[in-house]
Amino acid sequence: MPAPARRYRPETELVHAGSMRSPFGETSEALFLTQGFVYESAEQCEARFKGEEPGFLYSRFSNPTVAMFERRMAAFEGAEAARATATGMAAVTTALVGQLRAGDHVVAAKALFGSCRWVVEDFLPRFGVASTLVDGTDLDQWQKAVRPNTKTFFLESPTNPVLEIIDIAAVAKIAHAAGATLVVDNVFATPLWQSPLALGADVVVYSATKHIDGQGRCLGGIILASEKFVQDNIHQLIRQTGPSMSPFNAWVLLKGLETLHLRVRRQTETATAVAAALAGHPKITRLIYPGRPDHPQADIVRRQMSGGSTLVAFEVAGGKRGTFRFLNALKLIRITNNLGDAKSLVTHPATTTHQRLTPEARAELGITDGTVRFSAGLEHPDDVAADLQTALEQA
Numbered sequence: 001m002p003a004p005a006r007r008y009r010p011e012t013e014l015v016h017a018g019s020m021r022s023p024f025g026e027t028s029e030a031l032f033l034t035q036g037f038v039y040e041s042a043e044q045c046e047a048r049f050k051g052e053e054p055g056f057l058y059s060r061f062s063n064p065t066v067a068m069f070e071r072r073m074a075a076f077e078g079a080e081a082a083r084a085t086a087t088g089m090a091a092v093t094t095a096l097v098g099q100l101r102a103g104d105h106v107v108a109a110k111a112l113f114g115s116c117r118w119v120v121e122d123f124l125p126r127f128g129v130a131s132t133l134v135d136g137t138d139l140d141q142w143q144k145a146v147r148p149n150t151k152t153f154f155l156e157s158p159t160n161p162v163l164e165i166i167d168i169a170a171v172a173k174i175a176h177a178a179g180a181t182l183v184v185d186n187v188f189a190t191p192l193w194q195s196p197l198a199l200g201a202d203v204v205v206y207s208a209t210k211h212i213d214g215q216g217r218c219l220g221g222i223i224l225a226s227e228k229f230v231q232d233n234i235h236q237l238i239r240q241t242g243p244s245m246s247p248f249n250a251w252v253l254l255k256g257l258e259t260l261h262l263r264v265r266r267q268t269e270t271a272t273a274v275a276a277a278l279a280g281h282p283k284i285t286r287l288i289y290p291g292r293p294d295h296p297q298a299d300i301v302r303r304q305m306s307g308g309s310t311l312v313a314f315e316v317a318g319g320k321r322g323t324f325r326f327l328n329a330l331k332l333i334r335i336t337n338n339l340g341d342a343k344s345l346v347t348h349p350a351t352t353t354h355q356r357l358t359p360e361a362r363a364e365l366g367i368t369d370g371t372v373r374f375s376a377g378l379e380h381p382d383d384v385a386a387d388l389q390t391a392l393e394q395a
C-alpha cells in the first residue's frame with residue numbers, strides 16, 4: 001500500500017497520517033491483534049494472493065496497525081515507502097542484507113553503534129560481503145575506499161557515543177558517483193531534527209525503540225526508502241524471513257509518534273541546558289554537544305540539522321574510577337545503555353555499548369574510560385542539571 005504524501009505540517013502528520021478507521025469509527029487507532037485474515041470466498045482469497053485485490057494477508061508482512069505506523073512514519077519522513085521491523089537491529093540488517101549479494105563491498109563509518117559495527121565487520125563477511133571502515137568525517141577516506149564492487153555506504157550521524165557529525169549530502173554524492181546507495185541510521189538525530197532522504201540518502205533506518213517509543217516500553221525498527229527500493233530489496237526479505245514488527249508494538253509506537261515532537265523538543269532544550277551547565281566545569285575535560293557553536297563540525301550541524309540533539313557527550317576527569325564515582329553518585333539520572341527515554345539516562349560506553357572494541361579502537365573513536373553519554377528525559381531541566389553537578393563533586 002503506497003504511503004500517503006505529506007499534506008500538513010509535521011506535527012499534524014505525527015498525529016493523523018496513515019490512520020485507517022474501522023467501521024466502528026474509533027478515535028484512537030485500532031490494535032489489530034490478529035495473525036491472519038479471512039476472506040469472503042475462495043475467489044477473493046486467490047485474488048488477494050495474486051495481488052489483484054488490495055488487502056491484508058498475514059501479519060508477518062501485512063497488518064493494518066503495522067501499516068498505519070509505516071504510513072505515518074513515511075509521511076513524516078517524506079519517504080515513498082516504509083517497512084517496520086521487530087527491532088532497530090532488524091531494520092539495519094534487513095536494509096543492508098536486502099540489497100547485498102556475495103561478492104559485494106560495503107563502506108561504513110567506523111563510529112557505528114556496536115551491533116551495527118558487528119553486522120558490517122563480522123556478519124556480512126560470512127556471506128562473502130567485504131567491508132571497509134573509514135573515519136566518517138574524512139570525505140577522502142570514503143572516496144578512497146570505493147571499489148568496483150562497492151554496493152552501499154552506511155553511516156550514522158550524530159555518531160554514537162561522541163556525537164561527531166558526518167556530512168550526509170557529501171557522502172551521498174560520493175556514493176552515487178560510485179553507483180552505490182547510502183543508508184543512514186538516523187536514531188541519534190531523530191526524524192524531527194534531520195531528514196537524510198532530503199540530503200540525498202537512499203535509505204533511512206531507525207531504532208523505534210528510542211525516541212519514537214520514548215517511554216521505555218517496546219522495541220521496534222523501521223526502514224524508509226523509495227517504493228522501488230522497498231519492492232526490490234526489502235519487501236520479499238521481510239515477507240519470507242519474518243523480522244517483522246508485532247501489531248502490539250506498532251500500536252504503542254503510533255501513540256509514541258503523536259507526542260514525538262513535544263518530547264524531542266523538550267529533551268533537546270534540556271540537553272542544551274545541561275551542556276551549558278557542564279561546559280567549563282572543572283571536572284569535565286571535554287564536552288560535545290551538536291547544538292553548541294564550539295562543536296567541531298558546527299558548520300555541518302547548521303547545514304544538515306534543524307535542531308541540536310537530545311544527547312550530550314562529555315569526559316569526566318579521573319579516568320574510570322572518577323567516572324564510576326560520578327555515575328554511582330547520581331540520584332535522579334539512571335545508569336543504563338539505552339537512550340531517548342522519558343527518564344534521563346547515562347551510559348558509560350567503554351564498559352557497555354563499545355566494550356567489544358579494543359582500547360585502541362575505542363581511542364580511535366574518541367571513547368575513553370571517562371566518556372559519558374547523557375540522554376535527556378522529560379524531567380525539569382534544573383533537577384537534571386543539579387543531579388549531574390552534585391554527582392560531579394564525587395568524581
Ligand SMILES: Cc1ncc(COP(=O)(O)O)c(C=O)c1O
Pocket residue numbers: 087088089090092113115116156160185187188206207208209210219220221
Ligand atoms: C544508533 C543505533 N542504531 C541501532 C540501534 C539498535 O536498535 P534496537 O536496540 O532497537 O535493536 C541502536 C540501539 O541502541 C542505536 O543506538
